[in-house]
Amino acid sequence: MDKLNNILNNFSFSQAESELYLACLKLHKATVSEIAEKAGVGRTVAYFHIKNLIKRNILKQLKKNKKIIITPVSPSELAERLQEQVGDFKSLIPKLENLSVAENEIPQIEIEDSKTAFEKIYDEVINMPIGSMWKVLEDRRGAEAELKLLDNTYWANFFSQMATRKILTKAIFTKELLQDVNKSITPENYAMLKKRQWDVHTISEELLPIKNFIVMYNNKISFMFPEISMTITIRHAALYYIIDTMFETIFALTEKVEAPWGKPNIKNIPPDTQTPQKATEEDIYY
Incomplete structure (x- = not known):
């Protein structure tokens, strides 16, 4: 019963x-x-x-x-x-599944116009798991405006966290950016920049005059406009795949730069500490 x-x-x-x-x-x-x-x-x-x-x-x-x-x-x-x-009910299943697919296919878009929006994106990046990767497409004008937008203290912390957490930056930078970026950054932060993990390819601004920059991470694509303090972030797996495929195609066709910022200065570091150590959670602070 x-x-x-x-x-x-x-x-x-x-x-x-x-x-x-x-x-x-x-x-x-x-x-x-x-x-x-x-x-x-x-x-x-x-x-x-x-x-x-x-x-x-x-x-x-x-x-x-x-x-x-x-x-x-x-x-x-x-x-x-x-x-x-x-x-x-079974006859409704295709319609119900289409509702689910449609919901998943709707891009999540955030448009923000403040310095805080940039900090939010950078903070998400430095809090990714140790050894993660993000991708950047940027030219000289975008880099100069980006570095001026936030103060040197913020950049010092960001660069330090990126180096400590061994987060790889896979980037397509213009040749003009690599030539002039040291003019927009303090010597201390430039030295910290060299300690980060990089995989950089370069292209002439004549071929890539974007005037701003794009970052990609965690299925998000962020279009960054530092001159007007605005970001447009889109979260959408299929769209991310398309943009990522385009990024990788350009990356494969451009010139690799072995030491984009010059080699880190290690002459004053004791020999037994020159071998890079694997980061652990105990090493992390923020």
Whole structure:
């Protein structure tokens, strides 16, 4: 009996409705009071649920000698109705799945116009897992405006965290950026820049005059406009794949730069500390 109740519960029968329907099957024809007694529930409760079952055409009522007699639909008829409901639901599955796909395909777009928006993106990058990678496409004008937007203290911390966490920057920089970036950065921060993990390819600004820059990480594409302190970030897997494919195509066709900022100065570091050590969580601070 418990198994029958469980099956009926799966088809929107409450526990009381299941008990009352089963009681009706046993009695075949009965009054509300007789059904309530058989099911072991109060008459008022029985009346409420029987009324609902009648509305759903699971129970039927007829008058006999001025009394209301309740009869159940047969189990086979009920099974056919439940099967019809299952069929109706199955017919909706493609539409429901399309709703899910459509929801997943809607890009999440954030447009912000403040320095904080830039800091938010950089903070997300430095908090990626140790050894992660982000991608950057940038020219000289974009780099100069970017470095002026935030103060030297912020950049010192950002560069330090990037180096400590060994986060790789895979970048396509213009040749003009690499030639002039040291003019827009303090010597201390430039030295820290050299300690970061880099995989840089370069191209002439004549071929890539973007005047701003793009960063890519965690299925996000951020279009950065530092001159007006604005960012447009799009999160969308399919769109990310397209832009990433374009990035990798340009990357493969451009010239690799082995030491974009020159080699780090290690002449004053003791010999036993020159070998890079693998970063651990204990090394991290922020």
